[in-house]
Structures are given as C-alpha cells and as structure tokens.
Amino acid sequence: MTSQVRGVQLARLLGQWHALPGRRRSPDYAALAAAVRGLLADGRLPLGVRLPAERELAEALRISRTTVTAAYRQLRETGHLASRRGAGSWTMLPGTHRVASTGLWTPLDDRDMIDLGVAALAAPPELVPAAHAAVEDLPRYLSGAGYHPTGIIELREAVARAYTARGLPTSAEQIMVTSGTQHALDLVLRLALAPGGNVLVESPTYPNALAALAARRARISTHGLAVDGPGWDADLLLGSVRQTRPKLAYLIPEFQNPTGHLMPAELRERLVATAHAAGTDLVIDESFVDLPLDGTPLPPPTAVFDRHSRVISIGGMSKPYWGGLRIGWVRASAPQVQRLAAARVGVDMASPVLDQLVAVHLLAQAPAIVAARRDQLVTQRDALLDVLAERLPDWRVEVPRGGVTLWAELDGPISSALSRAAEEVGVRLAPGPRFGLDGTLERFLRLPFTLPAADLVEAVGRLAAIRYDLDRGAGRPRWREPAVIA
Numbered sequence: 001m002t003s004q005v006r007g008v009q010l011a012r013l014l015g016q017w018h019a020l021p022g023r024r025r026s027p028d029y030a031a032l033a034a035a036v037r038g039l040l041a042d043g044r045l046p047l048g049v050r051l052p053a054e055r056e057l058a059e060a061l062r063i064s065r066t067t068v069t070a071a072y073r074q075l076r077e078t079g080h081l082a083s084r085r086g087a088g089s090w091t092m093l094p095g096t097h098r099v100a101s102t103g104l105w106t107p108l109d110d111r112d113m114i115d116l117g118v119a120a121l122a123a124p125p126e127l128v129p130a131a132h133a134a135v136e137d138l139p140r141y142l143s144g145a146g147y148h149p150t151g152i153i154e155l156r157e158a159v160a161r162a163y164t165a166r167g168l169p170t171s172a173e174q175i176m177v178t179s180g181t182q183h184a185l186d187l188v189l190r191l192a193l194a195p196g197g198n199v200l201v202e203s204p205t206y207p208n209a210l211a212a213l214a215a216r217r218a219r220i221s222t223h224g225l226a227v228d229g230p231g232w233d234a235d236l237l238l239g240s241v242r243q244t245r246p247k248l249a250y251l252i253p254e255f256q257n258p259t260g261h262l263m264p265a266e267l268r269e270r271l272v273a274t275a276h277a278a279g280t281d282l283v284i285d286e287s288f289v290d291l292p293l294d295g296t297p298l299p300p301p302t303a304v305f306d307r308h309s310r311v312i313s314i315g316g317m318s319k320p321y322w323g324g325l326r327i328g329w330v331r332a333s334a335p336q337v338q339r340l341a342a343a344r345v346g347v348d349m350a351s352p353v354l355d356q357l358v359a360v361h362l363l364a365q366a367p368a369i370v371a372a373r374r375d376q377l378v379t380q381r382d383a384l385l386d387v388l389a390e391r392l393p394d395w396r397v398e399v400p401r402g403g404v405t406l407w408a409e410l411d412g413p414i415s416s417a418l419s420r421a422a423e424e425v426g427v428r429l430a431p432g433p434r435f436g437l438d439g440t441l442e443r444f445l446r447l448p449f450t451l452p453a454a455d456l457v458e459a460v461g462r463l464a465a466i467r468y469d470l471d472r473g474a475g476r477p478r479w480r481e482p483a484v485i486a
C-alpha cells in the first residue's frame with residue numbers, strides 16, 4: 001500500500017524552504033521543487049510516497065496553488081514525481097538511479113567520486129598475509145559442519161582477552177561473534193526490544209543505528225549533544241533516562257560518530273547506575289574504542305560499572321582493521337549470549353569461519369596495526385583541519401581526540417544543499433540531517449578523515465568553490481543519489 005504524506009506533514013518537513021541559501025533569484029515554485037528534491041536527497045522523504053494534493057499543500061504552506069502546480073510540474077520534468085490523473089503524485093527518482101528492493105539507495109559506481117559519505121579506512125597491508133595465514137588454518141575446521149552461532153572459540157578468546165586488557169574481565173562465553181557491529185546491534189535489538197519499544201539515542205547519532213531502530217519500529221527520543229566540551233550534558237542525559245525510562249539506550253561513548261566526543265568516566269558510572277534504577281538496558285557501541293589519537297587516555301569501558309547485566313557492549317573490526325571483513329561482536333553475560341545465539345540461528349546461523357580466522361590473525365598483531373592506523377589518522381585529520389582552516393575558515397570544528405570523523409558546524413543551514421551541489425563536483429557527502437531524526441542539523445556536516453590527505457585537500461577545495469557558488473545562487477545543481485553512509 002502506498003503511504004501518503006499529508007500537507008501539514010510535508011510543510012513541517014519543508015521547514016524554511018523559501019529561505020534556502022542560493023535561491024535569491026529563483027522563483028518560489030523552483031525553490032519549493034528544490035526543497036522537495038532536498039528532502040528526497042537526504043532520505044527524509046521516502047520514495048514512492050504520495051504527495052498531498054496541490055490545493056492541500058498550498059493551504060498548508062499558505063502559498064498559491066499555482067506555485068505548487070508549477071513546482072510539481074518541475075518535479076515531474078526532473079523525474080522526481082510521477083502523476084496519474086485522478087490518482088495523485090508519487091515521489092520517485094530520475095532514471096539514472098537504482099534503488100534496491102529494501103529501499104536502500106545504492107549509488108552507481110563512480111570511480112572519480114571522492115566519497116566522504118563513508119567513514120572507514122582502506123584495508124591495512126597486513127590483511128592479505130592474514131588472509132593467507134587463515135587459509136592455512138582452515139583445515140582444522142573442515143572436519144566439522146562449520147556452523148558456530150557464537151563464533152569460533154579462538155576469536156571469542158581473542159576478543160575476550162582484549163576486553164580483559166582494557167580492565168573489563170571477560171570470558172569467551174561472554175562473547176558472540178557477529179557479521180559486523182551493525183549485525184550485532186540488530187541482534188541485540190531483536191532480543192532486548194519489543195516492537196514499538198522506546199529507545200533513547202544521542203543526536204546526532206549513527207544513521208544506520210537509526211535504521212536498525214526503525215526496523216524494530218522503536219519510539220525514539222534523543223539526547224542532544226553539544227558541539228563543544230564533553231558533548232553529553234550529564235544532568236540532561238540522566239534526567240531523560242529517569243523521566244522517560246526508555247527500555248533501551250543506544251550510545252557511542254568512545255569518539256562518538258559523528259561528533260568524536262569521548263564520554264568521561266564519571267558520567268559512565270552515573271549513567272549505568274541511573275539506567276539500572278530506571279530499568280533501562282544500555283547498548284554501548286564501541287566501534288571506535290581502538291582509535292584514541294594524540295595519546296588521549298581512555299576512560300574505563302562503560303560495562304566496568306555494570307553489576308546487573310544492564311550493559312551490552314558491541315564492537316568490531318571495521319574501524320581499526322577493515323569494514324570488508326564483516327566481523328563484529330557482542331559482549332554480554334553468558335546467558336544473554338546464549339539467547340542471542342538462539343535468536344541468530346533464525347537470521348544467518350553463523351559468521352563465516354574463514355573471515356573469523358582472518359580476524360584472529362589481525363588481532364594477534366593488534367598493537368602494530370592499530371598504532372599505524374592511529375598515525376595515519378592523525379596525519380589525515382591534521383591535513384583536513386589545515387585545509388578547512390585555510391579554505392573554509394567560517395566553519396567551526398572541534399579537534400576530535402579520536403575516531404575518524406569531524407563534525408563541522410557550517411556557516412549556515414546549508415548541509416543538504418551543499419551535499420547536492422557537491423555531487424556535481426565529484427564529492428559525496430553525508431549531510432547533517434542524516435544523523436538526526438527531525439530534519440534538523442542542517443548547520444552540520446560530518447567529515448571523515450579516512451581518505452588519503454591529498455584526497456581530503458582536493459575535496460575541501462571543491463567544497464570551498466561550491467560554497468561560494470551557493471551564495472551566488474549559481475546554477476541549480478542536478479540532483480544525484482544520496483550516499484550509502486557508513
């Protein structure tokens with residue numbers, strides 16, 4: 001069944017459409033069409049929804065029907081709207097875009113694109129030797145069926161040792177290997193959250209976590225992070241937990257994606273106590289825990305303060321090692337791990353043995369690999385900061401003490417407009433609103449420093465050029481597909 005967006009809903013989504021940057025000389029209908037394309041571009045208006053009738057939208061926006069008619073006509077011409085007389089108009093994409101059946105937007109391969117939508121490093125040089133070594137190990141597993149729903153024991157032991165080394169004693173029974181951190185989150189949500197349950201998340205937060213929550217039809221409330229300082233406001237965060245008593249809170253305390261914030265030890269301790277009193281389970285995403293930069297000391301893991309199995313930690317290989325491995329894990333109590341494994345059997349049975357063996361070999365070299373990753377990230381982060389200061393000095397950035405992303409405060413609410421224009425000059429961006437729920441965050445842009453410094457410098461040069469054009473209202477950018485964000 002086609003869903004419909006009502007006039008007042010679309011008006012709310014459109015917000016300040018008439019005041020978008022770069023529209024000074026464009027007529028109202030063109031600005032309205034551009035704003036609708038913007039909503040499609042950053043995923044806030046889904047594909048295939050029926051737009052309100054022209055009269056209804058005109059009333060909701062308090063503009064003339066002729067303006068809406070002209071805007072819809074333009075959207076039809078650009079391939080963003082399909083209409084059938086008497087039946088209405090549906091959002092769609094121009095023919096050059098393909099959309100997976102899941103509704104995931106899949107960008108066409110474009111080798112010349114500098115992709116700043118994905119915050120992940122290329123594989124380290126140790127990966128191929130680790131893969132060879134894993135093949136050598138494989139015969140040890142070939143006499144069995146190969147299904148290990150909680151993971152192969154040597155990887156579980158290696159992950160458990162890493163937690164123990166961080167000051168959180170952990171046994172292999174408390175580890176379940178998954179196919180990536182995202183898979184870990186999805187499984188935990190299946191286990192810990194009934195459909196429609198209420199969940200607290202940070203704002204901004206990791207977009208694919210929001211997608212996983214949406215799949216559980218979670219009712220989501222947010223804790224707004226400050227751009228500067230520690231990010232989390234302790235009183236507000238703990239107050240929200242006490243008042244809303246969410247079933248679950250999903251937080252990224254180490255070098256939060258996208259802001260890069262690091263939650264102090266004291267707040268971790270208070271958070272765990274407050275969550276326990278409120279009956280809230282904490283899902284702690286430690287994706288970036290291996291990546292403190294500049295020698296930043298790490299607070300104890302959040303689960304250190306947990307005495308009641310309230311904290312489920314998730315993490316994985318993607319950020320320090322390689323996303324293409326698809327290896328992640330859950331750390332929970334042994335009974336929780338058993339329940340997760342039972343849930344998992346109905347999903348994907350188990351993770352590939354060979355990939356787990358590669359992970360074992362990489363973890364055995366963790367100190368050297370991770371040290372090199374940190375050096376690389378510091379060089380790239382500093383190159384990005386330098387070129388931003390030089391080319392876009394009005395953008396405000398805090399220097400992140402770890403992780404792989406900057407959260408830039410722009411010089412206006414231009415994030416989606418900039419992202420659309422950036423596609424035209426071969427730079428793919430993840431605009432601020434993708435990291436929130438309510439279409440706000442237009443003043444922000446996540447900039448990962450995972451690409452080589454030369455690419456980052458080139459990308460910022462291109463952004464600086466189009467930033468200037470946006471102000472001058474130069475040529476309406478041809479809309480391209482939004483990025484897969486990771």
Ligand SMILES: Cc1ncc(COP(=O)(O)O)c(C=O)c1O
Binds near residue numbers: 486
């Ligand atoms: C906070 C966070 N969680 C989860 C993931 C997904 O990680 P994985 O590739 O291990 O599924 C990412 C990747 O960007 C992330 O930033």
